[in-house]
Amino acid sequence: MQDRFYPDVIHYHDRTKHHYHRYARSAGRMDWKNQPVPFRFYEDTVREPLPFLQTDPAATHEELYRRSNRSPAPFTRQNIAGLLELSLGLSAWKSLGSSRWSLRMNPSSGNLHPTEAHLVVPATESLQSGLYHYNSLLHTLERRALVSPQLWEKIESHFGTGGFLIGLSSIFWRESWKYGERAFRYCNHDAGHALAGLSLAAGLWGWRFRCLNALSDSEIEIILGFDRTKWNRLEAEHPDLIGFVGSQHATDISRAVPERVLQAFGNMSIDGRPNRLSREPVDWKIIYDTAEATRKPHTEEQRYSYGRQPFTGQPESALAAPAVIRRRRSATAFDPDAEIDAGGFQAMLDKTLPRDGCPPFDAQVGEPFLHLLIFVHRVKGLEQGLYFLLRSPDKMQAVRDAFRSDFLWKPVSTALPLYLLQTGDLRYESTQVSCHQEIAGESAFSLGMIAEFDAAVRLAAYRYRQLFWEAGMIGHVLYLEAEAQGFRGTGIGCYFDDPVHSLIGVADHSWQSLYHFTVGRPVEDPRLTTLPAYHHLKDQRQSGKQQAQRTTL
Ligand SMILES: Cc1cc2nc3c(=O)[nH]c(=O)nc-3n(C[C@H](O)[C@H](O)[C@H](O)COP(=O)(O)O)c2cc1C
Incomplete structure (x- = not known):
């Protein structure tokens, strides 16, 4: 039976096509005064700075795709931080004249980065079990809620193994500021890049990212506390997906979250105020309508079988993963x-x-x-x-x-x-x-x-x-x-x-x-200067000034 929202999808898709004679609708100019802040911060939260990798995990380039037999690393603050650093962290800063901008491990259309990540992690030696937002500028977790030991026990017994959850979401305005109506497509491309980055990097710790493909968008909103967050107008995070990151050897991991666990998440009180990104976000209505039309309902859990065809022979890369x-x-x-x-x-x-x-x-x-x-x-x-x-x-x-x-x-x-x-x-x-x-x-x-x-x-x-x-x-x-x-x-x-x-x-x-x-074969732009990814944190981390970072308009 045809989905009742199918015509809405076709309408959006056709309307946002670029044609030789006409590009999809956008502002047509860069409204610099209204440029969204490229990083999401949750104000008034406990911030947990994450350590940086001192040594990268030892893995050959091939092991990105071919799982080795490595035993899964423990789910420590250090290892979770490593995964985030290598998937969603900053990769460098570039500068040209007086302009300076950061790049990340994950690419993004226009370098606008609409994708955000949230984690539900177990208690570790130095981190309380909770729901956290990952702030890639500060390489820091911002705590949105504590997860009780009882709830964590339920989560772990449901999945039958240790691990943690990572959710991805999109802030459409970040992208529509520049690209107008076509931005909804780009936000979803970017989510796919972030997902692949997480999935590939998880393997380096002997973990596997499994998408909880039964979850509805509403369930994701409950788990990530979005339904209890007071969003600034047109700056809400739209739920994309949640994955369970557990041992790569674990079998038969559920792709759903049971009702009693959802209820417990729904009862948690949520901390933190999302920072304001722009003075006057513009309402690209068709994006919000299409997001509504394409909301995911709860579906049966799915296990997909893609086959086990061997990899073709390949030139060895001199580079490690x-x-x-x-x-x-x-x-x-x-x-x-x-x-x-x-x-x-x-x-x-x-x-x-x-x-x-x-x-x-x-x-x-x-x-x-x-x-x-x-x-x-x-x-x-x-x-x-x-x-x-x-x-x-x-x-x-x-x-x-x-x-x-x-x-x-x-x-x-x-x-x-x-x-x-x-x-x-x-x-x-x-x-x-x-x-x-x-x-x-x-x-x-x-x-x-x-x-x-x-x-x-x-x-x-x-x-x-x-x-x-x-x-x-x-x-x-x-x-x-x-x-x-x-x-x-x-x-x-x-x-x-x-x-x-x-x-x-x-x-x-x-x-x-x-x-x-x-x-x-790339040709580099000699005008650009490159700076290390987290050089801006060196002094702050030493003097504990991290909380003072300018986070909003
Ligand atoms: C979905 C998507 C669409 C993109 N489209 C273009 C494009 O049309 N032209 C282009 O030159 N770069 C494009 N890019 C590259 C981005 O500009 C680039 O990822 C961003 O500036 C960050 O730089 P980095 O990839 O070097 O980290 C695209 C990237 C993504 C993820």
Whole structure:
């Protein structure tokens, strides 16, 4: 039966398409006076500064995706801090003239970072069991509620093993300030990147992030205390998802939270006032309407099976896993002559395939709906042209039926479901469809993530958000894989939707492009100065001035 909100999803999606003759609605200028504060603070809370990693966990690049047999690390303040540092912490500061801005381990459209993280952690040697918000600027937990030992016991007995919860949420205004109506898409891409970052980094401690895929948005709001938070107008956090982080060896972890535990969360009193982000947030109404239309109801717990196909052989990276994570950046320009070799190219694509027991997709948000339409520009050993990576093999017939009938569908390798559709130099076309951005044509390859859209959202409108999460997760893997091989990637949220669909011969909503990505040899901008991620805390931590940080307008 069609979801009653399906027409709302289609309305939003079509209205926020960029066209050659018209971009999706936005303010059309940067209202600098109204620029949102890029960090969320909860005022009047107990702040728990987190330690920084003295030594990164020892793990090879491959172990990001292939779980080693390592025993799970204990759930200490130190280890939880390490996970946060390597997934959502700052990665550097950049400066140019008098401007200075921070970057994070997770990328974000326009570097606006609408994604927030909240944790429910057990008591550790120096932390009380509670609900905390992670403040990445200060690398600090802000305590929103204490969780009683009795409640924690119930949580642990429900999951049958030790661990903790991490929830993600989005502040739409952070993103709509710059991107207007299309921002809802970007917030969800960003949530997907954050989720992948958490899922991949958790493996380095022998943990696994499992999405509690039964939870409704209302249940998430109860657990994270959002229903008892007094939000400033248009600055509320919208619930995305909650994951349980536990031992990677634990089996049969529940993907739900029992009613009695929910009730206990609902009875907790919540501390902290969210900081005000802007003087006058603008009401991009369609975003809030679409968020409402795509709210997730409670659903049956799901276990997804993605198969166990072996990884293709891959070039060893000289970089260890944490080094790859720390180096991740977006390229702003590429060397237009640089090539990547076919083996490296295929190894990158291979990591985007979901596999049982392999991060990040074993977080199990849902079934895979996205595939990759690849513009190969400079891959040594491969003809220039248009290629397709089929991420779930059973979709072959559906894609072939929907796409242009003159595509070749010629298999490229026995190890990977990669097909040549047509040969030719598509550097111009790929640049054009990615909002004329040169990074799409001057790279070694760029791509569009094509979703089996109608099949996903017609029956369940909430899946609209999950499609963008999946896109963000794929993008995150590509970012890391590019770094691991000495290349660099960039997520591309600005593209012309329907011209991409015309390229593949699709004129309806059966298949839609939801995110673009590009990979090549980066050209650095020599004007930028780089500063260490947490240099700003060094003095504060020493003099205990952390509480005095300017947190609001
Ligand atoms: C969803 C998403 C969309 C993006 N779209 C573009 C884009 O269209 N063009 C571009 O140059 N960069 C794009 N970026 C890259 C961001 O600008 C970049 O992540 C941000 O500036 C932070 O820098 P970093 O990735 O180096 O940490 C995008 C990133 C994300 C996550």
